[in-house]
Amino acid sequence: MTGATQFTPAVREAAAAAAGRLRSQGWEVVSDPGAGELPPALADVRPDLVARRGDEHLVVQVKSRRMPPNMDTVVLAERVGALPGWRLELVYVPEAPLTADREELSQRALRAYNLAKTDPEAALLLAWSAVEGLLHRLAEGRGLDTDAPGALLSALASLGVIDEAEHRQLREAWEVRNALAHGRQGPTPDKRAVQRLSDLAQLLTERSTSAQP
Known part of the structure; x- marks a missing residue:
C-alpha cells in the first residue's frame, strides 16, 4: 500500500531522533521494519519505524509538512486504528529556515x-x-x-x-x-x-x- 519515506538526510535525522526518544521511553524500536515485524493487516506497509512496549504498538511514519495530504496516510491511520493495541504516530521533519535573498x-x-x-x-x-x-x-x-x-x-x-x-x-x-x-x-x-x-x-x-x- 505505502512505502517507507524517502530517506533524505533530514528524514534520517528525524527518524533517528524519534527512535532515540522512543527508546528512552522504554519502547523496543525497529527501523525500516519488514513484513515479519508487522501484523498481517499491515503486511503491505513499509513504515519508517515500528515500536513495541508491552501490549502497546506504534507505527511511525516520517513526513514533511510541505507535502500535501496523502491518501495512503489516511488509509494507514484507519488500518492501524482498527488493530487493538496499535496506533500511528506521524513525525514531521523540522523545516529548514529560509535563507535571506x-x-x-x-x-x-x-x-x-x-x-x-x-x-x-x-x-x-x-x-x-x-x-x-x-x-x-x-x-x-x-x-x-x-x-x-x-x-x-x-x-x-x-x-x-x-x-x-x-x-x-x-x-x-x-x-x-x-x-x-x-x-x-x-x-x-x-x-x-x-x-x-x-x-x-x-x-x-x-x-x-x-x-x-
Whole structure:
C-alpha cells in the first residue's frame, strides 16, 4: 500500500531522533521494519519505524509538512486504528529556515562595513550573518547538505568555491564571532578586518549570482 519515506538526510535525522526518544521511553524500536515485524493487516506497509512496549504498538511514519495530504496516510491511520493495541504516530521533519535573498544579504554586509567605523563588534556579528547566508546559498547550489559552518567552509574550499586565503579569513572571523556570541574571551574585532569581511561578502554575492542558472 505505502512505502517507507524517502530517506533524505533530514528524514534520517528525524527518524533517528524519534527512535532515540522512543527508546528512552522504554519502547523496543525497529527501523525500516519488514513484513515479519508487522501484523498481517499491515503486511503491505513499509513504515519508517515500528515500536513495541508491552501490549502497546506504534507505527511511525516520517513526513514533511510541505507535502500535501496523502491518501495512503489516511488509509494507514484507519488500518492501524482498527488493530487493538496499535496506533500511528506521524513525525514531521523540522523545516529548514529560509535563507535571506542575495540582495538582503548584500545590504547587510554594506551596513556592517559602515557600522565597523563605530562598533566593530556589532559589525562583525552583522557581517558574519551575511557571509553565512551567502555560504549556504553557494552550498545549496552545489548540492551540499550541512548546517555546520566549519564543515561548510571546508566543503566549499575543497570544491574551489573559496580559495585558501578566503578560507583562512572566514575561519578566523567565524572563531571571533563565536567568542563574541557566546560571551567568551577572544581577540577584539578590528575595524579593517570587519570591513574586509564585508568586502568578501560582496564577492560571495557575485559568486552566488553567477552560480544561478
